[in-house]
Amino acid sequence: xxxxxxxxxxxxxxxxxxxxxxxxxxxxxxxxxxxxxxxxxxxxxxxxxxxxxxxxxxxxxxxxxxxxxxxxxxxxxxxxxxxxxxxxxxxxxxxxxxxxxxxxxxxxxxxxxxxxxxxxxxxxxxxxxxxxxxxxxxxxxxxxxxxxxxxxxxxxxxxxxxxxxxxxxxxxxxxxxxxxxxxxxxxxxxxxxxxxxxxxxxxxxxxxxxxxxxxxxxxxxxxxxxxxxxxxxxxxxxxxxxxxxxxxxxxxxxxxxxxxxxxxxxxxxxxxxxxxxxxxxxxxxxxxxxxxxxxxxxxxxxxxxxxxxxxxxxxxxxxxxxxxxxxxxxxxxxxxxxxx
Amino acid sequence: xxxxxxxxxxxxxxxxxxxxxxxxxxxxxxxxxxxxxxxxxxxxxxxxxxxxxxxxxxxxxxxxxxxxxxxxxxxxxxxxxxxxxxxxxxxxxxxxxxxxxxxxxxxxxxxxxxxxxxxxxxxxxxxxxxxxxxxxxxxxxxxxxxxxxxxxxxxxxxxxxxxxxxxxxxxxxxxxxxxxxxxxxxxxxxxxxxxxxxxxxxxxxxxxxxxxxxxxxxxxxxxxxxxxxxxxxxxxxxxxxxxxxxxxxxxxxxxxxxxxxxxxxxxxxxxxxxxxxxxxxxxxxxxxxxxxxxxxxxxxxxxxxxxxxxxxxxxxxxxxxxxxxxxxxxxxxxxxxxxx
Numbered sequence: 001x002x003x004x005x006x007x008x009x010x011x012x013x014x015x016x017x018x019x020x021x022x023x024x025x026x027x028x029x030x031x032x033x034x035x036x037x038x039x040x041x042x043x044x045x046x047x048x049x050x051x052x053x054x055x056x057x058x059x060x061x062x063x064x065x066x067x068x069x070x071x072x073x074x075x076x077x078x079x080x081x082x083x084x085x086x087x088x089x090x091x092x093x094x095x096x097x098x099x100x101x102x103x104x105x106x107x108x109x110x111x112x113x114x115x116x117x118x119x120x121x122x123x124x125x126x127x128x129x130x131x132x133x134x135x136x137x138x139x140x141x142x143x144x145x146x147x148x149x150x151x152x153x154x155x156x157x158x159x160x161x162x163x164x165x166x167x168x169x170x171x172x173x174x175x176x177x178x179x180x181x182x183x184x185x186x187x188x189x190x191x192x193x194x195x196x197x198x199x200x201x202x203x204x205x206x207x208x209x210x211x212x213x214x215x216x217x218x219x220x221x222x223x224x225x226x227x228x229x230x231x232x233x234x235x236x237x238x239x240x241x242x243x244x245x246x247x248x249x250x251x252x253x254x255x256x257x258x259x260x261x262x263x264x265x266x267x268x269x270x271x272x273x274x275x276x277x278x279x280x281x282x283x284x285x286x287x288x289x290x291x292x293x294x295x296x297x298x299x300x301x302x303x304x305x306x307x308x309x310x311x312x313x314x315x316x317x318x319x320x321x322x323x324x325x326x327x328x329x330x331x332x333x334x335x336x337x338x339x340x
Numbered sequence: 341x342x343x344x345x346x347x348x349x350x351x352x353x354x355x356x357x358x359x360x361x362x363x364x365x366x367x368x369x370x371x372x373x374x375x376x377x378x379x380x381x382x383x384x385x386x387x388x389x390x391x392x393x394x395x396x397x398x399x400x401x402x403x404x405x406x407x408x409x410x411x412x413x414x415x416x417x418x419x420x421x422x423x424x425x426x427x428x429x430x431x432x433x434x435x436x437x438x439x440x441x442x443x444x445x446x447x448x449x450x451x452x453x454x455x456x457x458x459x460x461x462x463x464x465x466x467x468x469x470x471x472x473x474x475x476x477x478x479x480x481x482x483x484x485x486x487x488x489x490x491x492x493x494x495x496x497x498x499x500x501x502x503x504x505x506x507x508x509x510x511x512x513x514x515x516x517x518x519x520x521x522x523x524x525x526x527x528x529x530x531x532x533x534x535x536x537x538x539x540x541x542x543x544x545x546x547x548x549x550x551x552x553x554x555x556x557x558x559x560x561x562x563x564x565x566x567x568x569x570x571x572x573x574x575x576x577x578x579x580x581x582x583x584x585x586x587x588x589x590x591x592x593x594x595x596x597x598x599x600x601x602x603x604x605x606x607x608x609x610x611x612x613x614x615x616x617x618x619x620x621x622x623x624x625x626x627x628x629x630x631x632x633x634x635x636x637x638x639x640x641x642x643x644x645x646x647x648x649x650x651x652x653x654x655x656x657x658x659x660x661x662x663x664x665x666x667x668x669x670x671x672x673x674x675x676x677x678x679x680x
Contacts, residue, residue, distance in 0.1 A: 102536065129537065130537075136536070136537045137537055138537045139536065139537035139538045140509050140510055140511055140538075141509060141511060142538075143505060143509070143542060143546050144546060144550065146498070146501075146549070146550065146554060146557075147498075147501050147502050147505050147546060147549065148502065148505060148506070148509070150511075158486070158487075161486075161487050162487050162488065165483060165487050165488060166488070169480050169481060169483070169488070169590065170480055170590035170591070171480055171481060171490075171586050171587055171589075171590045196442065196476070196479065197469065197470075197476045197477055197478045197479035198479045198480075198482075202483060206483050206484060206487060209486070209487065210484065210486065214486060217486075246511050247511055249511075250509065250510035250511045251510070
């Protein structure tokens with residue numbers, strides 16, 4: 001029986017799944033960062049191969065049974081040699097072809113079996129994509145924290161900091177975000193002194209926040225959602241939802257009614273945000289959520305080999321990848337030394 | 341005759357002026373960065389002393405005639421030892437006391453002889469201060485590009501980039517800023533290709549802009565002012581003026597009607613911005629502009645020694661510092677080797 005390999009290669013970890021044409025996952029494997037942009041090509045290739053070998057071993061099938069593989073990753077197509085993974089695999093005695101896919105395509109495919117529709121993602125970054133005839137044909141935003149990613153976790157967290165500081169600095173309306181930010185940073189909320197004409201709290205907050213890498217500001221996003229009823233926090237959330245609806249609108253076309261797959265921590269953990277984006281959008285026929293990028297990569301591995309992924313196959317993929325993941329976690333837990 | 345020394349110690353250069361009680365400047369001197377925060381205390385002290393010795397030599401007066409000095413700089417008061425400059429001066433045989441002042445105070449004092457009023461500054465950063473009884477008693481904004489500096493050159497430049505990109509990315513209204521930005525960056529404005537679902541121009545712009553240090557985005561601010569009549573550019577300028585008016589409002593009090601001293605390149609080079617900030621503010625009794633921070637430092641050197649700086653003394657300071665500066669520039673030009 002032929003099998004197929006899907007790989008979800010991220011900036012912090014890489015996972016691979018061995019699946020068969022009916023969608024059954026028979027083994028998964030983990031490794032470190034498989035992204036060539038953040039880790040370099042050699043390291044990325046080694047980690048993808050490690051995850052692949054572990055998945056194949058877990059599935060208990062000979063490598064010769066693997067028909068082909070799809071590796072989904074950010075920026076993977078910009079590597080000048082399109083066959084860098086196929087060559088790395090051949091060198092390790094894994095004689096099948098690797099095809100690269102955008103991680104955004106895997107995000108879409110992780111939420112639906114269909115070959116057209118949209119994904120809107122708000123995690124650290126934010127963007128929307130359109131999938132048409134099984135290919136991503138339009139992307140909007142996702143251009144990074146300094147120039148875009150509007151409505152992302154970074155964007156919301158930065159607004160929390162800006163508004164909390166403006167409230168302390170007499171420029172903005174008073175907001176509970178000021179106290180919430182001081183508490184979050186472990187600073188004294190009862191300190192009302194002035195330092196060179198400026199509230200001491202302002203100076204203390206910026207001293208801490210400028211020591212962070214900018215993208216870490218996404219850590220402050222939950223403060224906005226926790227401050228329900230505060231007008232300033234509500235306005236941040238509403239503006240974030242406006243931005244995401246605008247980004248989604250930028251890729252929508254009447255010929256493709258949907259579905260819309262919502263992904264990223266801001267949308268999967270904050271149902272209110274999804275509702276607000278929906279309110280601000282033209283109606284779409286179905287709201288779905290990303291589950292696991294590995295399911296999307298495995299689904300694309302089947303589709304790219306000409307295998308039809310219908311709703312039944314997709315559901316089986318989703319369920320059996322989850323089962324194998326639970327099994328792998330059990331193995332890891334059992335392999336750990338017993339507690340003293 | 342006693343003389344007084346004013347020093348304007350900036351992050352890139354330091355200038356010192358020797359002045360007498362009637363406001364006559366008799367010599368100025370230049371040196372490198374005198375800011376202890378950006379250059380370290382030892383380097384800053386050495387540069388301040390170099391500028392001071394050069395000014396004293398240009399004035400042709402014995403160091404013993406210098407009664408006292410004021411050094412205006414950003415963050416200078418944060419240095420734990422308040423006497424770091426006085427000690428450095430004594431070690432060099434300059435036996436007078438240095439007093440530290442905020443560069444913001446010198447900015448205010450460079451535009452007026454008065455001891456109360458406001459300064460609003462928009463250069464790379466943006467902020468407003470209130471001066472009351474000859475001291476800065478309130479500051480708003482000026483908290484840096486990531487969390488504030490609203491309406492600054494950085495802020496305007498970042499908005500130019502964001503809106504130019506949103507226009508190309510279908511999220512924003514079409515704007516001439518998109519073409520203007522491509523031209524400014526030397527990129528092909530006729531290229532309309534698509535790269536992985538994204539306009540190639542978007543990718544090319546962000547590749548360049550992410551290679552800049554964020555504060556360099558201030559270089560893009562003039563594009564907004566050059567795009568007169570473009571609705572997106574006009575909106576950026578209006579929002580910038582709103583932000584500066586809000587910051588100014590945050591420090592205003594009815595008991596102090598003015599004057600308001602406008603400073604920083606955005607306000608001194610863009611008269612429209614000053615008019616827009618005025619339109620959005622409660623009326624104030626006088627609009628003034630910062631001239632030269634060195635005039636402000638010299639004025640504070642006199643005031644801190646109990647010498648009254650009236651309008652006549654202030655005007656003489658302003659005129660004679662400018663004369664000495666022109667003379668110093670002539671000397672530098674004449675000292676250069678002749679053209680071949």
